[in-house]
Each structure stands twice: as structure tokens, then as C-alpha cells.
Amino acid sequence: MDIRIGIVNTARELNFESDASIDDIEAAVSKALAGGEAHLKLTDNKGKVYLIPTATIGFVEIGSDEGRRVGFVA
Numbered sequence: 001m002d003i004r005i006g007i008v009n010t011a012r013e014l015n016f017e018s019d020a021s022i023d024d025i026e027a028a029v030s031k032a033l034a035g036g037e038a039h040l041k042l043t044d045n046k047g048k049v050y051l052i053p054t055a056t057i058g059f060v061e062i063g064s065d066e067g068r069r070v071g072f073v074a
Contacts, residue, residue: 001025002063003042008056016044022062029060 003025005014018025025042032040032054040052 002061004061004063005052006058006060007052008058010056014050014052016042016048016050018042019045022064025060025062033057 001018001020001022003014003016003018007014020043028042029040031037037054040050040054040057042050042052044050
């Protein structure tokens, strides 16, 4: 699952892949933003832990489970 997080006042975005399902990621983001938690905690597929301050989250884009196409498109 590809995850892209936009940080306020930062030109770059945080991009990583996670083994978690769309529902799990969406629930964690919603809980962190609605519950007034200080940080959003997500883990990538290599075991790295990301702590993002909820006050600086601009957007969260959760990719699909579809595999990437390889080759040229005519």
C-alpha cells in the first residue's frame, strides 16, 4: 500500500509503502486527527516507524492494492 503524506509549510512529501490495509491506515489517521492526539504513528513494510505531528498534516493519500504495470503503454 502506497502512502503519501503532505506536511504543512514543507515542499516535500513523506512517501512510503506499508503492509497495512486501507481500512487500518484510514482508521489510524481518523483517530489521530479526530481524537486530538499529538502524533500519527504509521509503520512501513520494512519495519520503520513514522511519527508525524497531527498539527502539521496537510493531506494523507492512501494508494490502492493494485500492482504496478510494467512496460510501455501504446
